[in-house]
Amino acid sequence: MCSLPLPQEPLRRVAVIGGTHGNEMSGVYLARHWLQAPGELRRPSFSATPVLANPAAAAACRRYVDCDLNRSFTGTFLTARPHPDDPYEVKRARELNQLLGPKASSQAFDFVLDLHNTTANMGTCLILEAAHNVFAMHLCRHLQLQNPELPCQVFLYKLPGEESCSLNSVAKNGMGLELGPQPQGVLRADLFTRMRALVSSVLDFIQLFNQGTAFPAFEMEVYRAVSSVHFPRTEAGDLAGIVHPQLQDRDFEPLRPGAPIFQMFSGEDKLYEGESTVYPVFINEAAYYEKGIAFFQTEKLMVSVPALPALAPAPAPTP
């Protein structure tokens, strides 16, 4: 495993981001609340910056205004010469790149935590690009240990060769927090409280690291994205079926060859024809209908994560 370089200094510049998608309400309302009352985001060694990433989409209670902000942090968009007709989210990506980046520069924020909701039954899901991010893997482990009553699944979303174009990619490091199920445009108290507590645990972990705590190596179960599965269509391109009731709400559970995945409007079942067991996630997520995606297939892996050594003590000031 080719690891990302470990932080050599305390993480001082940390952001907590809500409303990257404007109708995912837990993060929208937490960000709005913290912008008024940022004290909750303070720790002895740093203060996290609250950010409402897509204020226009949040005001309209839509995922986005012109295009998906969380796919807009590409090198092409960030470096192109700005034009007044650029999509709103491309303009906003450039602003956020100025605030939190610039992407891939030494001035970029040390860590950003991006808050999301899904309509899928994902429970508490921690989203990383890949397992080689040792710091973030230790953070995931910390959240699991702090919340033994709460299944916290780790989802590695990046397919090989894919460009990083998420909001997190502008910072040196980052993680997504994905809580569900929650309908778009609805704020549920249970998820709001859970997200608030998880953000607090994330900040506590960074504080522990900053103050010189070492974390031992461990092994961890993760779910790694393999491919997307599309809804069945009629010849005219309309939806011809629906996620099967035996698959609905079964995120992270094994899907075995021959199990039903779609119930066709005509009545018959469509079966999973793969050769090996997979673990579906984002099953029947509202936001993916426009892409025709019914769910993602993942594989379940056990990964070994090396120790996270304590930061070297700051050099004593010269007398």
Place this chain on the structure above:
Amino acid sequence: MCSLPLPQEPLRRVAVIGGTHGNEMSGVYLARHWLQAPGELRRPSFSATPVLANPAAAAACRRYVDCDLNRSFTGTFLTARPHPDDPYEVKRARELNQLLGPKASSQAFDFVLDLHNTTANMGTCLILEAAHNVFAMHLCRHLQLQNPELPCQVFLYKLPGEESCSLNSVAKNGMGLELGPQPQGVLRADLFTRMRALVSSVLDFIQLFNQGTAFPAFEMEVYRAVSSVHFPRTEAGDLAGIVHPQLQDRDFEPLRPGAPIFQMFSGEDKLYEGESTVYPVFINEAAYYEKGIAFFQTEKLMVSVPALPALAPAPAPTP
């Protein structure tokens, strides 16, 4: 109780309507399916007409484009001189009034069934203006008897003195079918199947009536709208709290004086200060955030519904 006149003739002109709100997916996809395959809506004495009420909103997967179609069937909108700048839904209301009405005329459809979803935990809810609609009350009773395993609550939504401006109001008679919980923009197989079966039962009831079946008097529990309850706000007008976890998902359950209704972002609870027990419905419905409504209070009543006599046999043709 001042009853609506009972039908004196078989109901021949019946419509089943989906997509009055374009992101309530069970009705949207059932209407699209039936427009391709209308055979399922045929009965010996009539064929129901499938209608996709708001095709532009359904295409955009939004509740509406310019304004709520289901509040647009007012006398003012329907009779005003058309103007190119009229809101899309006002234009569409006029088209539907031509197709299914005209409202309050003898040419209007005999019955329309309007299909809706809610993000609230309403289960199967049958929506009528008021209990004086004896024919529709018998239909509700029929659905309850046909589905003993399924709680089918009857909600009477009309407040005294309010104008009827729903889509149903263009026809001589009608009912709303409200299934939840389902996120906006998501099609769940369980609710899709249940809605399809309930529509079939509605058409079966109309067929029974048309073929001369009489239905005896009965008593029935109903929930009648009393008032709406708004979210708490900060002085600046922002949301200051959230539906309390002890109220969330408890639609149709008793809410007693002193019980918590909101959890404030600051931490404390806000209690229900009314003097009598009420029965909340549409708790935390996504579509009502824009109006600031957290839920509706209803009162539970037992109503006596008179018998629905058999239609008089058609006169024999003169020799």
